[in-house]
Amino acid sequence: MTTVGVDIGGTKIAAGVVDEGGELLESTQWPTDPKSPEVIEDGIVSAVQNFARTHEIEAVGVAACGFVDADRSTVRFAGNVAWRDHPLGEILADRLDLPVVVENDANAAGWAEFQFGVGKDVSNMVMMTIGTGLGGAIIMNERLVRGAFGGAGEIGHMVAVPFGHYCGCGHEGCLEMYASGTALTRSARSREIAEPSFMSTIREYAGDRSKLQGQDVTRAAADGDEAALKLVRDLGYWIGRGAASLSAVLDPELIAIGGGVSRAGEVLLQPARRSFKENLFAMENRPLAPIVVSKFENDGGMIGAGDLARRD
Amino acid sequence: MTTVGVDIGGTKIAAGVVDEGGELLESTQWPTDPKSPEVIEDGIVSAVQNFARTHEIEAVGVAACGFVDADRSTVRFAGNVAWRDHPLGEILADRLDLPVVVENDANAAGWAEFQFGVGKDVSNMVMMTIGTGLGGAIIMNERLVRGAFGGAGEIGHMVAVPFGHYCGCGHEGCLEMYASGTALTRSARSREIAEPSFMSTIREYAGDRSKLQGQDVTRAAADGDEAALKLVRDLGYWIGRGAASLSAVLDPELIAIGGGVSRAGEVLLQPARRSFKENLFAMENRPLAPIVVSKFENDGGMIGAGDLARRD
């Protein structure tokens, strides 16, 4: 009983054959055409049909970078792809004559961790996906929490700071503006203006101050640069603080950290754990949930979507 | 198939016979002795035995004002009652020879709304219980979200304001410090110091400025006093803001408001709804969850606990 898992990101699409144990038997990827839903669907149909030549495919799961309705078919909207109330699942099911389930990509990645990754032994967990933005997935009572309209898990938009940084969503002070790769980049650039003498090493890593990126900071931090370490600690502070807010609400047994920024490793995780302890309600009256890096780097979306495809 | 629901608060204990439809067939109440777990248990045993003379009791559900472990028996700790890792459910089950389930009181009240109250037609909801503090209950996928260690739903301890008001829990800026009856009382007293001329009407309601309470403010607001309306609007702002953060994470179909402060009614709910809209992520891309006052005023804990007693 195998399925195909598809992960549609803003720049590329990955698809693979997923077995019941969460193994990726085969996979492929190609660029996203963000302006054409039809071209995206053509690519997926073709990939699935290819896989079907050598595998018995029973269903297809699609992880999409957007707000997926409670029907697990319609993408309400997406920031980077031209979907508006688009019946993606229905279209693919019709064209493939297979059951298709669509899920938000962060949710799919979280589900993969829950089933096959760092969360496979727990019943209640939260995953924080920290890339350019901050996404999330929530599993409670062994089920994915999708909410009433499919919008649950948008942990980056908890309101964290009154009158705080403007977010692309139009609000001020969203957690994403403090706990994401974008936050790291902006903090570094801001510091570069305010106190350039402090930032000389990071600037060298970046080459050009106007191009300074979060990853220049994490690399400099890994090499022990004091300014970089401070910026990464500040990022960790907000991750831990967000994890503490989520724990007050959800009390997970495990917090998995995924996304590109998680690859910074201990230099980031240690301050995140410290801040989690500092900010956690009733810290000494419950076991401390571990904060760990997710198992699947880039394949989580595919694997999770593939697995969700065989569930109600 | 009837059960007994018990609600143990800091000052009084209520117990009643609950049928499968959530009807309270009979009830009684007596004062809490917060220093003696044994006296509390004696009272409960006696009440259940009394009920058992005229009803066939199959199980007992206890709503407790504390942090209840995942085992649904042990109270890890409580602010107002002398429980520390106290096996309340086990003790009662032994003495009564009946199945006993213990649940946090806010969770029990939320469950009553979900099963029999304003949430009976939804699958995903959040309840905010606004009394002296701010408690919560979360139902997702038609199940109560208890978390891994029984601590879920502590929405009053989401971190809402960096460097904000000190909370009794030892942290700064907990949502409870802004969205609760205590918050209203403290804001009013603070305003009374800073700008007494603005507060003259509220002061009359209170009689004595040092005794000014949140309920003096809600009464003055109901009568149209401008200063009181401003304070209640500010409270509504934070309730709406909290609801927006919870919706980003959980995307409920309904937000029920319970607790004594909810009785302020529209004068509070209108600004809460306005603030909810203002702060809600992706507001125009999903249906707007209604914010409504809960159905059960004081009986929710009993009814919910009674119903939970017949479930795994």
Added chain:
Amino acid sequence: MTTVGVDIGGTKIAAGVVDEGGELLESTQWPTDPKSPEVIEDGIVSAVQNFARTHEIEAVGVAACGFVDADRSTVRFAGNVAWRDHPLGEILADRLDLPVVVENDANAAGWAEFQFGVGKDVSNMVMMTIGTGLGGAIIMNERLVRGAFGGAGEIGHMVAVPFGHYCGCGHEGCLEMYASGTALTRSARSREIAEPSFMSTIREYAGDRSKLQGQDVTRAAADGDEAALKLVRDLGYWIGRGAASLSAVLDPELIAIGGGVSRAGEVLLQPARRSFKENLFAMENRPLAPIVVSKFENDGGMIGAGDLARRD
């Protein structure tokens, strides 16, 4: 005894003949070449020489849009003009063979109000100049407060919000990010994303949502639009809050509001005054300083600079 006052802004330069009573006897203006200090100086020299044909000029005062050193000659740096440690006063004095005094433009405008405008009867005042940014001038003990290095009066860079909006200066949460025309523009654009249905009238004034400006908001507010009034009230809140902080530190008798945004008038000033009262320390233990619109709209810089030229 007449002087010439010059006001060098980022887009235009104005120069005029100022008499001892602060009357502007004659004036002229031309565009700024922000990249060439020399072209700027040529223009000034030529204008002064023209005036000298018909007036007896004793000194020249220059209001410059930059950080002016304690020597009242050197511009340390400027955001919009190519000055870095530029001895502007010395160069002009050499070329004109007249005493030249350089002063920050907001300081010069404040001085004009103090000598000849709304502050002519007080000894201690603060002026808040609210344009695209937020500048200030402080007069204490009847003297302009320049600070040790000429940098006093930068009230827009008081730190107002922890983790608040990024400022062009590289810091987070500067008051300027909340109490300026830029703040109004950004708030309106942000609200337009988060809750477009609320913003329909303002959008009509702006024509194109991507071009929405603060002045579209103040115009819509003047016409009574609810969304616009809310945005202007929020701006007023921060102006009042800033005025309260300044009053805690400086206790002025008068707060003058200048700059383009001040032209919004009562729709802005009323909430600013309300917020000032709300936020003012020891409000009921001192007279309440009035918050009034400055007398000189655009000529303040020239008049103030002209007057400062005849003082040590």
Added chain:
Amino acid sequence: MTTVGVDIGGTKIAAGVVDEGGELLESTQWPTDPKSPEVIEDGIVSAVQNFARTHEIEAVGVAACGFVDADRSTVRFAGNVAWRDHPLGEILADRLDLPVVVENDANAAGWAEFQFGVGKDVSNMVMMTIGTGLGGAIIMNERLVRGAFGGAGEIGHMVAVPFGHYCGCGHEGCLEMYASGTALTRSARSREIAEPSFMSTIREYAGDRSKLQGQDVTRAAADGDEAALKLVRDLGYWIGRGAASLSAVLDPELIAIGGGVSRAGEVLLQPARRSFKENLFAMENRPLAPIVVSKFENDGGMIGAGDLARRD
């Protein structure tokens, strides 16, 4: 030409003979009777008369722990002494038949530093007096900045944090709530509740957790305890941040730190200086004002008041 300087605090009164060089020739002290202005005045009259037997006293300067009017005679109000619009200076002048000048105690201490202490070579300085509260003194253009109504220098009541800690003055988020001995005490107690395991060393210094004081923290910090160092760093952060806001407004050449908390020394000053650099507007475009501990520990009020008595 000698004067008497008197310093009236909430618990004790000190008086001494001050010469023109700021030397304290002789001094005495006795307890304050905070409820009786008359007893306070009797004590002062008697002390001055005693000094007058051996010194030629020309004037008396009084440093008072309250809000002193622009007339330099009337105390508008005081938190700890029963003065309300009390003509203290006039009463003493009548009884002593000498010129009497009354000044706020923080202002007097700042003036002593300016004339005879760490600020004797500068023309523009700010003093931050950090005791249980946060007071200030501002000297600009070589003159004390008293403001229009005598209320200048209340730097502890700049609004530093939206929705921040309640201050005794009735406002939220006053700087004093973050940069004072009281702040240190409250932070430590708060941390003790949230994370007691982290606080074990500080608790030992305090003996009893309910009596934990800021000075237990500074002592533990001096001995290198990590938790204490964190708390002291946080305090230093806010002192530096406050100094940065003051520098944006006033651009002083020197920032003197006085009051009991300043005795913590480098363990506090280093993070304060770091934070000052981090938060200072245009940091790389002006000389960095040094942050130094004041010269006079407890005698500053007397010496400053004595010196002010001989000036207009």
